[in-house]
Amino acid sequence: MKISVKDVTREIKGNIILNNINLEFESGKIYCLCGHNGSGKTMLLRAIAGLIRIDQGEISIDHKILHKDMDYPPEMGLIIETPSFFKYYTGMENLLYLAEIRDKISKQDIIETLKRVGLDPHDQRTVAKYSLGMKQRLAIAQAIMEKPDLILLDEPTNALDQDAIIQFKNIITEEKRRNACIIIATHNQQDIDELFDEKIYLNSGKVERVEKND
Amino acid sequence: MYYKFITKNKGILIKIIALIALSFILKYISHRNFLPDSLLGTYQMYMGGTFLEESTSILQIISLLLISVLFIYFIPYEIVKEIKENEIYIKYRFEKNTKILLFFAIKNVFYSLFYQLIQILIIAFITFQFHPIQIIGGELIKLLITSTMQLLIILFISEFFLYYMKFEIGMVFSLLVIVSPIIITGIVFHNSPSYLELCKYIPFNHGNYNYYYVSKYTFYGTSITYSVFPHYKYVFSFICQMIELVISVVGLMCIINRKDLLGGNYEN
Numbered sequence: 294m295k296i297s298v299k300d301v302t303r304e305i306k307g308n309i310i311l312n313n314i315n316l317e318f319e320s321g322k323i324y325c326l327c328g329h330n331g332s333g334k335t336m337l338l339r340a341i342a343g344l345i346r347i348d349q350g351e352i353s354i355d356h357k358i359l360h361k362d363m364d365y366p367p368e369m370g371l372i373i374e375t376p377s378f379f380k381y382y383t384g385m386e387n388l389l390y391l392a393e394i395r396d397k398i399s400k401q402d403i404i405e406t407l408k409r410v411g412l413d414p415h416d417q418r419t420v421a422k423y424s425l426g427m428k429q430r431l432a433i434a435q436a437i438m439e440k441p442d443l444i445l446l447d448e449p450t451n452a453l454d455q456d457a458i459i460q461f462k463n464i465i466t467e468e469k470r471r472n473a474c475i476i477i478a479t480h481n482q483q484d485i486d487e488l489f490d491e492k493i494y495l496n497s498g499k500v501e502r503v504e505k506n507d
Numbered sequence: 508m509y510y511k512f513i514t515k516n517k518g519i520l521i522k523i524i525a526l527i528a529l530s531f532i533l534k535y536i537s538h539r540n541f542l543p544d545s546l547l548g549t550y551q552m553y554m555g556g557t558f559l560e561e562s563t564s565i566l567q568i569i570s571l572l573l574i575s576v577l578f579i580y581f582i583p584y585e586i587v588k589e590i591k592e593n594e595i596y597i598k599y600r601f602e603k604n605t606k607i608l609l610f611f612a613i614k615n616v617f618y619s620l621f622y623q624l625i626q627i628l629i630i631a632f633i634t635f636q637f638h639p640i641q642i643i644g645g646e647l648i649k650l651l652i653t654s655t656m657q658l659l660i661i662l663f664i665s666e667f668f669l670y671y672m673k674f675e676i677g678m679v680f681s682l683l684v685i686v687s688p689i690i691i692t693g694i695v696f697h698n699s700p701s702y703l704e705l706c707k708y709i710p711f712n713h714g715n716y717n718y719y720y721v722s723k724y725t726f727y728g729t730s731i732t733y734s735v736f737p738h739y740k741y742v743f744s745f746i747c748q749m750i751e752l753v754i755s756v757v758g759l760m761c762i763i764n765r766k767d768l769l770g771g772n773y774e775n
Contacts (some may be wrong), residue, residue, distance in 0.1 A: 304576075339768065339774065343598070344595065344767070345768065346765075364603050364604045365601075369599055371595065371599055373595055376593075377593055377595075378592075378596075379592055387593075391596055394597065394600040395600055415591040435596055443726065
């Protein structure tokens with residue numbers, strides 16, 4: 294999979310939130326979008342995910358242009374902002390509901406994924422009773438359960454304790470080995486710094502610099 | 508795959524039954540316990556819409572508003588809420604916005620048909636307690652098609668408003684679509700009856716007056732529900748409703764397609 298972001302610009306209410314961004318991403322690598330709040334990293338992630346339209350430029354995945362040839366990238370897993378699930382369903386029920394949309398995985402796959410992220414598949418508590426850390430784990434589970442080719446994660450280590458961060462690092466390393474393209478937006482990269490093949494620093498919607506880990 | 512989503516929210520089915528029962532009770536009380544002698548007649552009187560002469564009655568309007576608010580809250584709001592509560596995770600999994608529209612469409616068709624089925628069963632049960640069995644097949648089918656189309660149009664239009672706007676504003680606009688044609692028609696009927704014919708051109712009005720055999724104002728009922736051209740009586744209504752349905756569906760599709768999921772401080 295190859296993702297190409299060309300001359301991408303987006304303005305919202307008079308603010309330029311993405312300013313002539315040019316980047317490329319490919320399978321089997323982990324990218325970090327770094328920057329302080331308001332730098333544009335989340336919006337760039339949303340643009341790549343097809344959740345927002347862009348004013349100028351184009352985003353293409355394997356030469357297919359977003360919002361022209363497709364509405365959303367195929368085979369994508371995503372965490373954006375605060376995870377939201379059906380409050381009165383359990384974690385398992387939430388993932389079953391979501392899995393039925395693509396209908397690609399079985400109940401057993403979901404059970405395995407929940408165990409991978411450190412959640413109990415037989416937990417009868419509804420998501421309304423989950424802690425923030427548990428909701429974040431559930432969000433990671435929904436992003437990876439269908440073994441997507443593209444994984445976009447916005448602040449994935451929010452509310453995770455140290456054990457959970459270690460678990461997360463293992464998961465991401467496994468996904469990279471599976472040849473997924475992984476893009477992580479975070480302002481707190483020190484916890485997971487060693488994972489990244491490339492770090493892209495954003496400031497006021499522009500790419501400030503790119504550091505590659507050779 | 509999609510059939511699984513229909514059966515997820517069983518609460519909607521129970522709410523539909525309760526709503527139909529309430530609607531019937533309100534009409535039964537206001538029509539002084541009168542039951543016509545056929546299934547068609549009973550359906551028209553109790554579920555066929557509003558009586559023209561009652562269109563400006565405060566009690567009838569309040570009753571209509573109550574039923575409409577509950578209808579919108581129980582069905583289209585629940586459908587939109589299901590998507591919105593988990594919008595990002597659901598939308599990207601569909602991969603195409605047309606599939607999301609299909610999600611809405613299948614639910615709307617299912618709930619409309621369920622609504623009609625329950626109505627017919629309740630009315631048949633009640634009518635046949637008191638009268639011998641009498642069904643006027645062809646007319647009943649036309650009436651069912653008209654009223655089902657009306658349900659579908661209301662569902663799509665309400666979902667358009669509720670998906671695009673905040674709940675309270677979406678509810679107001681949805682109610683305007685349902686209630687204002689009836690009020691306008693009532694005002695015209697009471698003040699300028701010679702212009703009543705034009706009321707059949709008011710958008711979303713075709714499913715509102717289906718009682719023409721029962722009401723004493725048969726002439727006006729006929730002229731609203733059907734075209735003045737004999738060869739196009741029923742077809743005229745049907746075509747108008749098809750156009751309204753297409754507009755509603757296209758409107759919802761445009762909103763699904765265009766809505767940016769900005770999140771955070773940028774969200775409307």
